[in-house]
Amino acid sequence: MKPKHLRVALVAAAAMSFMPFVASAFDYNYVEGGYLHRDNDLSDEGGFRLAGAFDIAPNIGVFGEYDNVSSYDQFTAGLQYHAPINNDLDFTAGASVEHFTGAGDSNTGLGLRAGVRWDIVPGQWELNPELRYIRIDGENLTSARVGGLYHINKNFAVNAALQGGDDDRVEAGLRYSF
Secondary structure, X not given: OXXXXXXXXXXXXXXXHOOOOOOOOXXXXXXXXXXXXXXXXXXXXXXXXXEEEEEEEXXXXXXXXXXXXXXXXXXXXXXXXXXXXEOOEEEEEEEXXXXXXXXXXXXXXXXXXXXXXXXXXXXXXXXXXXXXXXXXXXXXXXXXEEXXXXXXXXXEEEEEEEEEEOOEEEEEEEEEEO
């Protein structure tokens, strides 16, 4: 085998070793929306949010979110990796482009996030703790977030989240999984 082909084979084998062999209990194809209250350097007000995610390959998905409060808008688009740790727990990590518009100003930056999805009562209650980091306009913003879902049925769930740190927020709404 040529050295170049050997390196490619070794990289492929290493990547395969990280692939999970446990089935995920979670659906990563959904749309959601609802109420949003933000309290940060830019505002302390309510508005709405729309978000969604869609798997494009095993363990890889895209996600997006649009948040609107009266003084500014935020648009997020990113790529997420998710892998089961066991039957009731998945690890998630993502990177995103973050765009803010408001008060006659517009800024774009990058975001990172990592957390878990935990099925605390399988098929009914889900908990999603996560850390989020955004670098925008020379500022570093870090927040801890805890989200939760109560599944009404296979497709519909009530969602809520609390986030604290550099971007405090409260969210409540509905999710439709497809």
